[in-house]
Amino acid sequence: MKKRLGFIGCGKMASAIIQGIKGNYNGSLTGAEIDTEFAQAAQKRLEIPVSVDNKALANRSDIVFIAVKPNQVNDIIEEIKPEITEDKLIVSIAAGVSTTKIEKIIGRRRVVRIMPNTPALIKEGMFGICKGSYAYDEDIEFVSSILRSVGKVINVQEDQMDIVTAISGSGPAFFYKVIEDMARAGEKLGLDYEKSLMLATQTAIGSAKMIFNRGETPVQTLIDNVATKGGCTFVGISVMNEENSKKLFNDVIEQTTIKANQLGK
Numbered sequence: 001m002k003k004r005l006g007f008i009g010c011g012k013m014a015s016a017i018i019q020g021i022k023g024n025y026n027g028s029l030t031g032a033e034i035d036t037e038f039a040q041a042a043q044k045r046l047e048i049p050v051s052v053d054n055k056a057l058a059n060r061s062d063i064v065f066i067a068v069k070p071n072q073v074n075d076i077i078e079e080i081k082p083e084i085t086e087d088k089l090i091v092s093i094a095a096g097v098s099t100t101k102i103e104k105i106i107g108r109r110r111v112v113r114i115m116p117n118t119p120a121l122i123k124e125g126m127f128g129i130c131k132g133s134y135a136y137d138e139d140i141e142f143v144s145s146i147l148r149s150v151g152k153v154i155n156v157q158e159d160q161m162d163i164v165t166a167i168s169g170s171g172p173a174f175f176y177k178v179i180e181d182m183a184r185a186g187e188k189l190g191l192d193y194e195k196s197l198m199l200a201t202q203t204a205i206g207s208a209k210m211i212f213n214r215g216e217t218p219v220q221t222l223i224d225n226v227a228t229k230g231g232c233t234f235v236g237i238s239v240m241n242e243e244n245s246k247k248l249f250n251d252v253i254e255q256t257t258i259k260a261n262q263l264g265k
Helices: 012-021 038-044 056-061 070-083 099-106 120-122 139-148 156-168 171-188 193-212 221-224 230-243 245-263
Strands: 005-008 029-032 065-066 089-090 110-115 125-131 151-155
Touching: 005 056, 012 029, 012 099, 012 120, 012 125, 012 221, 029 056, 038 151, 056 070, 056 230, 065 070, 070 099, 070 230, 089 099, 089 139, 089 245, 110 139, 110 156, 120 125, 120 245, 125 139, 125 156, 139 151, 156 245, 171 193, 193 221
Parallel strands: 005 029, 005 065, 065 089, 089 110, 125 151
Antiparallel strands: 110 125
8 A cells, every 4th residue: 555645845855746746646635735826826836735734634644754944843743743653753954953852852653854855846856864762774774765767876874964965865956056157157268158058068967977977987986997197187286286176176075065964853
């Protein structure tokens, strides 16, 4: 029997998951929002039933996704706590909120934590997943099986989830920024912006696919294969090294990880 999935909060992340899986999932999908206006807008956008009753949604769902802002998680868990029986599973996508924090409120209940990203909307998502103290391995596998229909899934430890948030949860924006900057650089040098953007975007797609297909080849070897000594790419890589792009991205990921951790406190 297909499990009934309920989403408390139908914002960007939840919407990406819902829209990504609804064509492949035969079980019921329902949502809940903060007020009637938001609920009606989400119902129209997602084409699933969306109410304003969190407790009713929790009561009729087998798996309850908590997809609200981190500072709202405590209140939501307190509200639905009476409806969360032993046979139900909580799945949190709230950045920075640990399974332990949820368990302290809800008691000995099954909790799984995931960190999605918005490319799930086009079935190219990336998810980190970990289980709480009382969740089963079967819970991880079931949730992973749903998520794999819209992307890739990796199992991580709880204390690694904020790093996952920084790399893949926030990562799309970082890649958009790099692609946009490359396209604007091309425009500045005299190439039409849309053509520059297509060049940068398709190059990013192709390069990423080559990394997935590299087998045992180190990523550095892929770099060296393009950046032959004395060539134009070598000059570009030298500029990146001189500008210390490694430190830049270390700082970006580190500061984003720190912020993700702070969100749950």
